[in-house]
Amino acid sequence: MIxxxxxxxxxxxxxxxxxxxxxxxxxxxxxxxxxxxxxxxERFGVSRTVAREAMRILESMGLVxxxxxxxxxxxxxxxxxxxxxxxxxxxxxxxARAAQLRTLTELRIAVEPLAAGAAARAATAxxxxxxxxxxxxxxxLGEAGELTEFMERDVEFHAILLQASGNEMFGAxxxxxxxxxxxxxxxxxxxxKPVPQALDLxxxxxxxxxxxxxxxxxxxxxxxxxxxxxxxLPG
Amino acid sequence: MIxxxxxxxxxxxxxxxxxxxxxxxxxxxxxxxxxxxxxxxERFGVSRTVAREAMRILESMGLVxxxxxxxxxxxxxxxxxxxxxxxxxxxxxxxARAAQLRTLTELRIAVEPLAAGAAARAATAxxxxxxxxxxxxxxxLGEAGELTEFMERDVEFHAILLQASGNEMFGAxxxxxxxxxxxxxxxxxxxxKPVPQALDLxxxxxxxxxxxxxxxxxxxxxxxxxxxxxxxLPG
DNA sequence: GGGTCCAAATGGTGTTACCTTTCCGTTGAT
DNA sequence: ATCAACGGAAAGGTAACACCATTTGGACCC
Numbered sequence: 140m141i142x143x144x145x146x147x148x149x150x151x152x153x154x155x156x157x158x159x160x161x162x163x164x165x166x167x168x169x170x171x172x173x174x175x176x177x178x179x180x181e182r183f184g185v186s187r188t189v190a191r192e193a194m195r196i197l198e199s200m201g202l203v204x205x206x207x208x209x210x211x212x213x214x215x216x217x218x219x220x221x222x223x224x225x226x227x228x229x230x231x232x233x234x235a236r237a238a239q240l241r242t243l244t245e246l247r248i249a250v251e252p253l254a255a256g257a258a259a260r261a262a263t264a265x266x267x268x269x270x271x272x273x274x275x276x277x278x279x280l281g282e283a284g285e286l287t288e289f290m291e292r293d294v295e296f297h298a299i300l301l302q303a304s305g306n307e308m309f310g311a312x313x314x315x316x317x318x319x320x321x322x323x324x325x326x327x328x329x330x331x332k333p334v335p336q337a338l339d340l341x342x343x344x345x346x347x348x349x350x351x352x353x354x355x356x357x358x359x360x361x362x363x364x365x366x367x368x369x370x371x372l373p374g
Numbered sequence: 375m376i377x378x379x380x381x382x383x384x385x386x387x388x389x390x391x392x393x394x395x396x397x398x399x400x401x402x403x404x405x406x407x408x409x410x411x412x413x414x415x416e417r418f419g420v421s422r423t424v425a426r427e428a429m430r431i432l433e434s435m436g437l438v439x440x441x442x443x444x445x446x447x448x449x450x451x452x453x454x455x456x457x458x459x460x461x462x463x464x465x466x467x468x469x470a471r472a473a474q475l476r477t478l479t480e481l482r483i484a485v486e487p488l489a490a491g492a493a494a495r496a497a498t499a500x501x502x503x504x505x506x507x508x509x510x511x512x513x514x515l516g517e518a519g520e521l522t523e524f525m526e527r528d529v530e531f532h533a534i535l536l537q538a539s540g541n542e543m544f545g546a547x548x549x550x551x552x553x554x555x556x557x558x559x560x561x562x563x564x565x566x567k568p569v570p571q572a573l574d575l576x577x578x579x580x581x582x583x584x585x586x587x588x589x590x591x592x593x594x595x596x597x598x599x600x601x602x603x604x605x606x607l608p609g
Numbered sequence: 610g611g612g613t614c615c616a617a618a619t620g621g622t623g624t625t626a627c628c629t630t631t632c633c634g635t636t637g638a639t
Numbered sequence: 640a641t642c643a644a645c646g647g648a649a650a651g652g653t654a655a656c657a658c659c660a661t662t663t664g665g666a667c668c669c
Binding site: 610 | 640641642643644645646647648649650651652653654655656657658659660661662663664665666667668669
């Protein structure tokens with residue numbers, strides 16, 4: 140269900156897209172900086188066609204703008220498609236990682252409670268039992284201190300609810316949430332052992348969703364996420 | 375501040391991207407359908423290069439997947455980047471319009487209250503006074519029954535708050551919200567005259583943001599949006 | 610000195626031709 | 640019926656070219 144990245148291409152343009160995307164997201168190529176196709180060709184040792192394809196993709200993400208006679212201009216962040224999974228990934232991989240985690244966490248606090256509420260209304264029978272099962276597993280793993288496995292099940296927990304919400308835009312955030320959860324541990328922003336309260340809340344959300352109690356699912360999820368944010372704040 | 379679409383390209387690939395994107399978003403080209411570059415070349419009378427660029431962009435949006443020997447396969451909606459402004463636009467332009475409006479409205483209910491709360495904390499002095507001013511204008515226009523101008527100011531109102539939130543992901547939704555607001559009137563989902571309660575709530579949000587009262591801004595915005603949704607529901 | 614206009618340099622845009630690589634589907638042998 | 644070999648279809652990639660928009664800079668004239 141939760142797939143690792145790299146669905147993407149094996150093509151020649153992919154590595155260069157990745158490199159340039161990272162450099163722009165990292166600010167190494169600041170807004171206003173100008174690239175040329177010739178420069179890209181030479182730097183990566185590829186043909187014009189390939190360079191152009193990479194550029195077009197960056198352009199469709201709003202990271203650059205191509206103008207005749209001028210070249211390929213890096214655009215300011217306000218113009219980026221900051222919801223594009225690749226852009227999110229690039230920003231998470233660079234120096235803006237902490238800032239991106241913050242904005243994503245805010246987004247989670249906004250969306251996930253509503254998604255949980257919607258899931259309580261719209262989930263299939265299979266999804267309801269699944270989420271209860273995963274919550275139980277989380278308690279077991281959490282109490283046993285199995286952190287990495289805990290995280291993977293946690294990713295699954297949130298993905299189920301986002302996808303069960305019946306709103307494909309919420310569902311599309313599942314991969315992003317997965318990236319946040321995984322990235323958080325790498326940054327050392329997780330407690331070394333999940334707090335009991337978090338385990339209670341996971342179970343409360345699951346039970347509310349399974350029982351179709353929408354408002355309850357929403358509040359429980361909100362409480363869960365607020366705690367998540369509190370744990371991330373310095374101190 | 376709020377710009378009309380068509381920032382994009384004047385290139386040859388743009389029209390064909392637009393056409394194919396629409397057809398896929400509309401379901402005319404269902405998941406699993408296979409295109410070929412030759413087919414695209416012939417249909418649009420363009421060279422291979424141009425066809426490939428359009429295809430690459432669609433691929434980066436997750437709408438299609440290109441495989442050797444097979445062709446260009448349309449992917450299921452679960453794989454789309456449903457937050458891409460172009461994808462949103464295409465879905466709003468086709469038969470899925472009502473569904474897209476529903477999911478976007480859910481997203482607004484999730485995000486905008488939090489954004490208003492954040493704006494109350496983070497907005498600049500200029501933004502605070504601006505939002506109050508726009509709210510006052512909204513009351514005047516609403517009471518005068520100037521619907522189209524009302525809508526444009528309403529777009530501005532929401533854009534200010536999303537951008538003042540200090541979260542660039544929220545800010546990026548400003549254009550989407552604009553599309554929703556404009557699209558809603560075209561669908562006849564707006565009351566012919568804004569209800570007084572909505573005018574009160576706009577002013578309440580603005581006052582709370584200007585005064586830095588975060589929680590109050592959040593609740594007022596939530597109330598406003600819940601009313602918006604209620605007005606959209608059939609009946 | 611400063612404004613107008615023309616010309617050259619620059620760099621993306623689009624086309625064509627050609628070769629390479631992958632891998633689906635068929636075919637044929639076991 | 641199973642599986643391996645093969646032909647060919649379609650994308651992947653390269654190269655060379657003509658074209659065109661735009662900028663830059665200089666000539667020219669007030």
